[in-house]
Amino acid sequence: MATPPMTPEAPQAPAEPLRVGLFGTGPWAARVHGPALAAHPDVELTGVWGRRPEAAGELATELATRAYREVDALIADVDVAAFALPPDVQAHIAARAARAGRHLLLDKPVATDVAVARDLVDAAASVASVVFFTLRFSAASGPWLAEQVAADGWFTGRAEWLGSIFAPDTTSPYPASPWRHEKGALWDVGPHALSLLVPALGDVTSVTAARGPLDTTHLLLRHHSGASSVATLSLTAPEKAGGVTVELRGASGVATLPEVWGEGPVDAYARAVDALLTAARTGIPHACDVRFGLRVTEILAVAEGLLG
CATH class of the missing domain: 3.30.360.10 (Dihydrodipicolinate Reductase; domain 2)
Structure with missing residues (x-):
């Protein structure tokens, strides 16, 4: 019996870039998060929000994107919320974003209060998350x-x-x-x-x-x-x-x-972006997700309590 000819598989369309909003405008955002997000081929940097509108405007101009004046407006326009904010400011906004169905690219520590960190974990139960521990993403x-x-x-x-x-x-x-x-x-x-x-x-x-x-x-x-x-x-x-x-x-x-x-944190952050995209598209949690971030907060809170 003749073997039927194989039908070539239709090529898969490339995944659409995910829209990312950057929350934070400080030196770490300007030197690492912003440039890495703006240069990443698989994301679109939709906008920047900061607690100081003038700083958000300046950083948005540098990154060729838009400054947002309202947190919820930026959350509404993106697929991923990326954070370069103080930890306990980050945690509350990230929980809002997660409850709106946005994936989370967090900075460490996720929070300095255990209850706040646990609330964030609960909020992020249905979304992908990665916490940027720099050395975990270094080449x-x-x-x-x-x-x-x-x-x-x-x-x-x-x-x-x-x-x-x-x-x-x-x-x-x-x-x-x-x-x-x-x-x-x-x-x-x-x-x-x-x-x-x-x-x-x-x-x-x-x-x-x-x-x-x-x-x-x-x-x-x-x-x-x-x-x-x-x-x-x-x-x-x-x-x-x-x-x-x-x-x-x-x-x-x-x-x-x-x-x-040797390579600097921008390249490491780009790998964290890659990790989040993989987790978002596969549904497989990353080892450095928000739950690991919570465990780090729990350990450090015990140490802080011992120091008095």
Whole structure:
């Protein structure tokens, strides 16, 4: 019997770009979120909203998009809400967007209040979400972490994130951030440390916290795997003392985080956009979704309570 000729499949039409609204106009929005969204081939940057209308207008002009004066007007015009706002401002607006059916591209931490973070998780139950933990989307550190998660037998870990944005000799563009002044390194760079330690060593089962110089915080963590880890966090370290180190030690030896700053955060944010688009189109949650963001908030809130 002759084999019938195969009928070629009709080519699939490319997915339409998703419309994205950017909420926030500060340095992080202007330097990272905005440029990455404007350049991404699979999204359309529909507009910008900010708490200061003049700043929203300026950033919208730079990004060749439109400034919105009302939060709900921008939510109504987009498929995705992207945030570069202080965490507890972000959480309330993000919950409104999620309840309107908008996917969420969040920044860390998702909130600094556990109840607020839980409300956001509930609101986002039917939409896709990704939280931008910078190192989880870096071309160097992302694959490195995947290797360590796949390995067994980790005994202990160490994370040091020593920033200098509030040091007298700083050259950082972020020292005017009120929420960072209020919440310090625990809430600003603590999420970065947890975003690597928790996947590699398991969920945190106990927390001890102690204060160091200025805003410096030291955490001692026990993990579900039985491993322990320590984290040293600061935004006030002298600039020459700053840097990021993550090290894991176990049965397979010592694993050290590779250099993470070669490409810059714009490329890492573009990968976070890719991750959100995949989650939105497949319905498969990303590992860095809002539920992981909630868990980070819960751990940091325990540490904050111990510090008094």
